Amino acid sequence: MSPAELLRALVRKVAFGFAVAVIVSPAILVFLWMLSLSLKPDIETLDYPPSLLPETPTLDNFVAVFRDSPFLRYTINSIIVSFSATFIALAIGVPAGYGIAKAGAAKLSVLILISRITPGLSYLIPLFILFQFLGLTATLWPIIITHLVITVPIVVWVMIGFFESLPMELEEAALIDGCNLWQGFRHIALPLARPGIVVAFILSFIFSWNNFIFGVVLAGRETRTLPVAVYNVLTFEQISWGPLAAAALVVTLPVLILTVFIQREIVAGLTAGGVKGG
Amino acid sequence: MVFALPALLVIAAVIVFPWVFTIYMSLHDWQVGKPTTFIGLDNYLALATDARFLGSILRTLYYTVLAVGLPVVFGTLAALIFHERFPLRGFLRGVFIMPMMATPVAVALVWTMMYHPQLGVLNYLLSLVGIPPQNWVYDQATVIPSLVVIEVWHWTPLVMLIVLGGLAALPIEPYDSARIDGASAWQMFRYITFPLVAPFIVVAMIIRTIDALKAFDTIFVITQGGPGTSSETINIFLYLQAFAFYKIGYASATVVVFFVLICLLSLALLHVRQRAKWT
Numbered sequence: 164m165s166p167a168e169l170l171r172a173l174v175r176k177v178a179f180g181f182a183v184a185v186i187v188s189p190a191i192l193v194f195l196w197m198l199s200l201s202l203k204p205d206i207e208t209l210d211y212p213p214s215l216l217p218e219t220p221t222l223d224n225f226v227a228v229f230r231d232s233p234f235l236r237y238t239i240n241s242i243i244v245s246f247s248a249t250f251i252a253l254a255i256g257v258p259a260g261y262g263i264a265k266a267g268a269a270k271l272s273v274l275i276l277i278s279r280i281t282p283g284l285s286y287l288i289p290l291f292i293l294f295q296f297l298g299l300t301a302t303l304w305p306i307i308i309t310h311l312v313i314t315v316p317i318v319v320w321v322m323i324g325f326f327e328s329l330p331m332e333l334e335e336a337a338l339i340d341g342c343n344l345w346q347g348f349r350h351i352a353l354p355l356a357r358p359g360i361v362v363a364f365i366l367s368f369i370f371s372w373n374n375f376i377f378g379v380v381l382a383g384r385e386t387r388t389l390p391v392a393v394y395n396v397l398t399f400e401q402i403s404w405g406p407l408a409a410a411a412l413v414v415t416l417p418v419l420i421l422t423v424f425i426q427r428e429i430v431a432g433l434t435a436g437g438v439k440g441g
Numbered sequence: 442m443v444f445a446l447p448a449l450l451v452i453a454a455v456i457v458f459p460w461v462f463t464i465y466m467s468l469h470d471w472q473v474g475k476p477t478t479f480i481g482l483d484n485y486l487a488l489a490t491d492a493r494f495l496g497s498i499l500r501t502l503y504y505t506v507l508a509v510g511l512p513v514v515f516g517t518l519a520a521l522i523f524h525e526r527f528p529l530r531g532f533l534r535g536v537f538i539m540p541m542m543a544t545p546v547a548v549a550l551v552w553t554m555m556y557h558p559q560l561g562v563l564n565y566l567l568s569l570v571g572i573p574p575q576n577w578v579y580d581q582a583t584v585i586p587s588l589v590v591i592e593v594w595h596w597t598p599l600v601m602l603i604v605l606g607g608l609a610a611l612p613i614e615p616y617d618s619a620r621i622d623g624a625s626a627w628q629m630f631r632y633i634t635f636p637l638v639a640p641f642i643v644v645a646m647i648i649r650t651i652d653a654l655k656a657f658d659t660i661f662v663i664t665q666g667g668p669g670t671s672s673e674t675i676n677i678f679l680y681l682q683a684f685a686f687y688k689i690g691y692a693s694a695t696v697v698v699f700f701v702l703i704c705l706l707s708l709a710l711l712h713v714r715q716r717a718k719w720t
Contacts, residue, residue, distance in 0.1 A: 255448045288696065
C-alpha cells in the first residue's frame with residue numbers, strides 16, 4: 164500500500180471512530196451525570212460552573228434515601244410486583260405463544276397488537292373503579308394485575324417468534340410415538356424454548372420494573388413501587404438533587420447493568436417484536 | 442388452540458372488560474362521589490367544543506411529528522454505523538440501547554436537573570459556546586421541543602434496533618454486482634440499501650408514532666402539562682380529567698376518541714408500509 168492509501172485508510176478509521184463516539188456519548192454522558200450528582204454532597208450539586216467529577220465523593224445521598232424514606236419497603240414492593248407479573252405472564256404467555264405459533268393463528272396476535280396500541284391510561288379508569296369496588300386498593304394486587312397488560316403481550320410476542328423458529332418435526336415424531344399434545348409441549352417444545360423464555364423473562368421484568376403510570380394511580384402510601392416513590396421524592400424536595408439522583412440511580416442501575424451485560428439476548432428479544440410496555 | 446386459552450381469558454378480562462366498561466361510562470355523567478346519569482353522546486359533543494381538548498390534540502400532533510421524525514433519522518444513521526464491524530461493537534451497542542431500557546421516571550429526573558435554568562448543566566454547556574441561557578421546559582415556547590429532545594434521546598435506540606434487524610437481513614449479491622459495475626458507496630446506499638430497508642424504517646415509524654402519541658411518563662414527571670397547558674398532550678389531559686378532576690365519564694369519552702385517533706394514524710402508516718413493500 165502506498166503512503167497516500169495508508170493515510171486515507173487511517174483517516175477513514177479515525178472518522179468512523181469519531182462517528183461511533185458521537186452516537187454513543189449522549190447515552191454515556193447523561194448516566195455519568197446522574198452518577199456524578201448522586202456522589203456529590205448537597206452543596207456541591209449546586210456549584211456553578213458544575214463539574215463532572217465530584218470533589219469530595221460521598222455515599223451519604225444513598226444512605227439518606229434509605230434512611231429518610233421507606234425506600235427499602237418500596238424496593239421490596241417493586242420486586243414482588245415485577246416478579247409476580249412476570250411469572251404469571253410466563254405461565255399463561257408461553258403456552259399461548261406456542262398455540263398461536265403452531266396453529267398459525269395470526270388473527271389472535273392482532274389482539275395482542277391492539278393491547279400494544281391502547282394507551283395504558285385507558286385500562287386504568289375502568290380498573291381503578293373496579294378495584295375500588297372490590298376494596299383491593301390497599302394491596303399490591305391491583306398493580307400486579309394491571310402490569311399483566313404489559314407483561315403478557317411481551318411474553319406472547321417473544322414466544323411466538325421463538326416457537327415459529329423451532330422445527331415441527333420433533334413434536335410430530337413425539338405425537339406419532341404416542342405423546343399427547345400437552346406432553347409434546349411439556350417435554351419437547353418447552354425445553355428447546357428455554358433461551359426464548361429467558362429473553363421473555365428479562366424483557367417482561369424490565370418493562371414491569373420501569374412502569375410508572377399504573378403505580379402512580381393505583382398505589383397507596385404503603386404499596387408504592389420504586390418509580391412512584393422516586394417521583395414523590397421529586398415533588399416534595401425539589402432542590403435536594405443529591406438524594407434525588409441517588410434514588411433515580413438505585414431504581415435504574417439494575418436495569419442498566421442487565422442491559423449492558425446481556426445486550427445480545429435483549430437485542431434478540433426486542434427485534435423479535437419491537438416490544439415496549441405501557 | 443387450547444394453549445392460547447388462558448392468555449386469551451386474561452387478555453379478555455384485562456382488555457375487553459375495560460373497553461366495554463369505558464364505552465358504558467363515556468355515555469354517562471359520571472363523577473366520583475356523585476350519582477351517575479345517562480346522557481347519551483353529550484360527553485362527546487362537549488369534547489368537540491372543548492378548546493383545552495382540541496389544543497391538546499394539536500400539541501400531541503406537534504410532539505408526535507418531531508418525536509417520530511428525529512429518532513427515525515438518527516436511529517437509521519446509528520444502525521448504518523452499528524452494521525459495520527468494529528472492536529467492542531457488542532458492548533457499545535449495549536451502551537447505546539441503555540436509554541431505552543432505563544426507567545423513564547429516573548430519566549425524567551436527570552433531565553429535569555439538566556434543564557434547570559440557573560443550575561442546570563445544559564445552560565452551562567451552552568454558555569461555553571456563547572449561546573445565552575434557555576428556559577427549556579419552563580418556557581411555553583420551548584417546552585415541547587425540550588421534551589422531544591428527551592424522547593429522541595430515550596427512543597432512538599429502538600429505531601436503531603429495528604433498522605439494524607433489517608440491515609442484517611440484506612442479501613450480499615446486489616452489492617457484489619454493484620461493486621463490479623463501479624457504483625459509489627452513496628449510490629449503493631441510495632439504490633440498494635435504502636429501498637430494501639425502507640419497510641423496516643416504516644415499521645419503526647409506526648411503532649414510534651404509537652409510542653409518541655401515548656407518551657406520558659416523562660411529560661407528566663417533568664411538566665405535568667405546564668407551564669399553563671403548553672405541554673398538555675391528550676394523554677396528560679386524559680389523566681387530569683380522570684384522576685385530578687375525577688370526571689370519569691368525560692375522561693372515558695376522551696379515551697375512546699384518543700384510541701380512534703391512534704388507530705387512524707397507525708392504519709395510515711400501515712397503508713404506507715404496504716406501498717413500501719411493492720416499490
